[in-house]
Amino acid sequence: MGIEILGLPMMYYIAMLAKVLVAFVFVLLTVAYATYAERKIIGHMQVRLGPMRTGWHGLLQPIADGVKLFFKEEIIPSQASTFAFLIAPLIALIPAFITFAVIPFGGTIEIMGYKIPMQVAAYYDTTAGQVFDVNVGVLYILAMSSLGVYGIVLAGWASNSKYSLMGGLRASAQMISYELSAGLSIIAVFMLSGTLSLTKIVELQSGMGGFEWYVFKQPLAAFMFFICALAEINRTPFDLPEAETELVSGFCTEYSSMKYAMFFMAEYANMVTVCALTTTLFLGGWNGPFAVAVPLLGPVYFVAKVYFLMFFCMWIRATVPRYRYDQLMHLGWKVFLPLALVNIVVTGIIGYFI
Amino acid sequence: METLFFAIVSLVAIISAILVITCKNPINSALSLIMTFFCLATYYVMLDAPFMAAVQVMVYAGAIMVLIVFTIMLLNIRVNATQKHSHRILLGSIIGFFTLINTIVLLVKSQAAKPVGPFTGDMIRNIGHSELIGREMFTTFLLPFEITSILLLVAIVGSVILAKKNI
Amino acid sequence: MLGAYLPILLLVIVAVGFGLCSLVFSSLIGPKKISALKLSPYESGCEPVGTARERFSIKFYLIAMLFILFDIEAVFLYPWAILYKKLGVFGLVEMGLFIVILFVGYIYVWKKGALEWE
Numbered sequence A: 001m002g003i004e005i006l007g008l009p010m011m012y013y014i015a016m017l018a019k020v021l022v023a024f025v026f027v028l029l030t031v032a033y034a035t036y037a038e039r040k041i042i043g044h045m046q047v048r049l050g051p052m053r054t055g056w057h058g059l060l061q062p063i064a065d066g067v068k069l070f071f072k073e074e075i076i077p078s079q080a081s082t083f084a085f086l087i088a089p090l091i092a093l094i095p096a097f098i099t100f101a102v103i104p105f106g107g108t109i110e111i112m113g114y115k116i117p118m119q120v121a122a123y124y125d126t127t128a129g130q131v132f133d134v135n136v137g138v139l140y141i142l143a144m145s146s147l148g149v150y151g152i153v154l155a156g157w158a159s160n161s162k163y164s165l166m167g168g169l170r171a172s173a174q175m176i177s178y179e180l181s182a183g184l185s186i187i188a189v190f191m192l193s194g195t196l197s198l199t200k201i202v203e204l205q206s207g208m209g210g211f212e213w214y215v216f217k218q219p220l221a222a223f224m225f226f227i228c229a230l231a232e233i234n235r236t237p238f239d240l241p242e243a244e245t246e247l248v249s250g251f252c253t254e255y256s257s258m259k260y261a262m263f264f265m266a267e268y269a270n271m272v273t274v275c276a277l278t279t280t281l282f283l284g285g286w287n288g289p290f291a292v293a294v295p296l297l298g299p300v301y302f303v304a305k306v307y308f309l310m311f312f313c314m315w316i317r318a319t320v321p322r323y324r325y326d327q328l329m330h331l332g333w334k335v336f337l338p339l340a341l342v343n344i345v346v347t348g349i350i351g352y353f354i
Numbered sequence B: 001m002e003t004l005f006f007a008i009v010s011l012v013a014i015i016s017a018i019l020v021i022t023c024k025n026p027i028n029s030a031l032s033l034i035m036t037f038f039c040l041a042t043y044y045v046m047l048d049a050p051f052m053a054a055v056q057v058m059v060y061a062g063a064i065m066v067l068i069v070f071t072i073m074l075l076n077i078r079v080n081a082t083q084k085h086s087h088r089i090l091l092g093s094i095i096g097f098f099t100l101i102n103t104i105v106l107l108v109k110s111q112a113a114k115p116v117g118p119f120t121g122d123m124i125r126n127i128g129h130s131e132l133i134g135r136e137m138f139t140t141f142l143l144p145f146e147i148t149s150i151l152l153l154v155a156i157v158g159s160v161i162l163a164k165k166n167i
Numbered sequence C: 001m002l003g004a005y006l007p008i009l010l011l012v013i014v015a016v017g018f019g020l021c022s023l024v025f026s027s028l029i030g031p032k033k034i035s036a037l038k039l040s041p042y043e044s045g046c047e048p049v050g051t052a053r054e055r056f057s058i059k060f061y062l063i064a065m066l067f068i069l070f071d072i073e074a075v076f077l078y079p080w081a082i083l084y085k086k087l088g089v090f091g092l093v094e095m096g097l098f099i100v101i102l103f104v105g106y107i108y109v110w111k112k113g114a115l116e117w118e
Helices: A010-045 A061-070 A082-102 A137-145 A148-159 A162-185 A187-193 A198-204 A219-232 A257-282 A297-319 A325-353 B002-022 B026-046 B050-075 B086-110 B121-127 B129-139 B142-163 C002-029 C058-111
Strands: A108-111 A114-117 A122-125 A130-133
Touching: A010 A061, A010 A082, A010 A114, A010 A122, A010 A257, A010 A297, A010 C002, A061 A257, A061 C002, A082 A137, A082 A148, A082 A257, A082 B026, A082 C002, A114 A122, A114 A130, A122 C002, A130 A198, A130 C002, A137 A162, A137 A198, A137 A257, A137 B050, A148 A162, A148 A257, A148 B026, A148 B050, A162 A187, A162 A219, A162 A325, A162 B050, A162 C058, A187 A198, A187 A219, A187 A325, A187 C058, A198 A257, A219 A257, A219 A297, A219 A325, A257 A297, A257 C002, A325 C058, B002 B026, B026 B050, B050 B129, B050 C058, B121 B129, B129 B142, B129 C058, B142 C058
Parallel strands: none
Antiparallel strands: A108 A114, A122 A130
């Protein structure tokens, strides 16, 4: 490993490329098959079969959908603001895909004498002898998810259609309200961990056979964060921006072809990120039996936990009816916001006495 | 390499800053401003200040710009409603010129190109940037921190009064 | 330090490339049969009346403003949260004061009815 670029060995760049591709393909495939899984699971919950025609039990359905949308006609409404209309799906999609970078999906593996932490934005420094990651990982995720709101508000505004504008406005007000509550509810976790680095938060949850998980120490924070995060990414039962019965399709009413698909992908990619972040913060991340001894088990546990939470999201969708808009805003501002603050104060006082 | 990266980011920052004031459509101006904030965040990362970078994106790009975009949508500014004011452009360029001279003088005098102060890059790496900021803020600068809460309270009251006419 | 951020840059490039490619290729491949009716805004089959860009409720503006203020509060809470064990009871009191002052503002907002949606 004689060659070094910018003070980093060649292996670093190979590992970086591999991790970026693995993370990107993982999110992409999960997004594609989440759409299929959602239809299938909700189908079975409603005593239907779901997609059955394309492939064995409809397994090729996401590919068929993708190809169909790819070949569809692209429509840019004559009254739309073209630039904003074109860039809105990109602004929605990019933050959704890059948030995954700071989430650790496994421990450190060693290939050819070079240690590689299984996290996209992290590397092992041979001179310092320790792993460096983005030490404000959580803030990075919050910052990126606060950008997703522009994609939606721009889509609504640029379309110049009444349904789109109303959908976009509703969505943005909902997203910023719940972003606030979600951001406040996880502060209690950092009071316990004393760090914002996701790698260290996972390490702190490793002991006691799972009873060190923050979901047991901060059940209220875990519950509030998951609900707020669902509302922030406009999942059911908070999918008011796309309430078909009132707003046709909300902010993406005027979109067609791949641009529509990109909003769809952004929504599911956000769901993956939210489930991955909940896993990391509250469910011990990649920790599990023998995960430290056998490093390759880490990603398996991580993916299993993420998929369980995603199944839970779909289960909620099949069970709970949609909220009304005023109830939704009341819940965010009058219940979760004060509750998160109270939780911080209570955690502070209890933590001082123990 | 770092200099090259800095040059690229600076170029993007300057181009998007120029677009902010030259775009016909106010929404596109707002988008360019978000891009400028992003470049500023990149500078913070390059200066070993990741916490500042995250806060820059969260507060400026994520919160304040949402308000500005809402305001543009609320006022519904027509694209052709903006007029040219040549005397304002003149005034602006005079102010800009003197600010530029001021900045150059300050840069030459203070040797700002070199890192100054007790906090070194190694310290930030070992202790953590957010920890250092927090330690200073909650001990040395305690009074300004508490005054911030009063400032925020005034802003909350002010925003409600502005938004609700019939109080 | 740099090593942790290079992958993010690469991921941004990959994501932008993916997004741009799918936009460009789908618009090249897709059919183009444009008609005036197809390009008019969707209004459930009726003739579109007026423009969509009317003025909307001040409510949304107020929510955005309150969001900024409470978001700044949250930003102050992050560095405090990771230090609170080291700061001890002193840190607890100072942040308690901070939260109480802002809670007064929150109660004011609630009492003035700024959080009500009709």
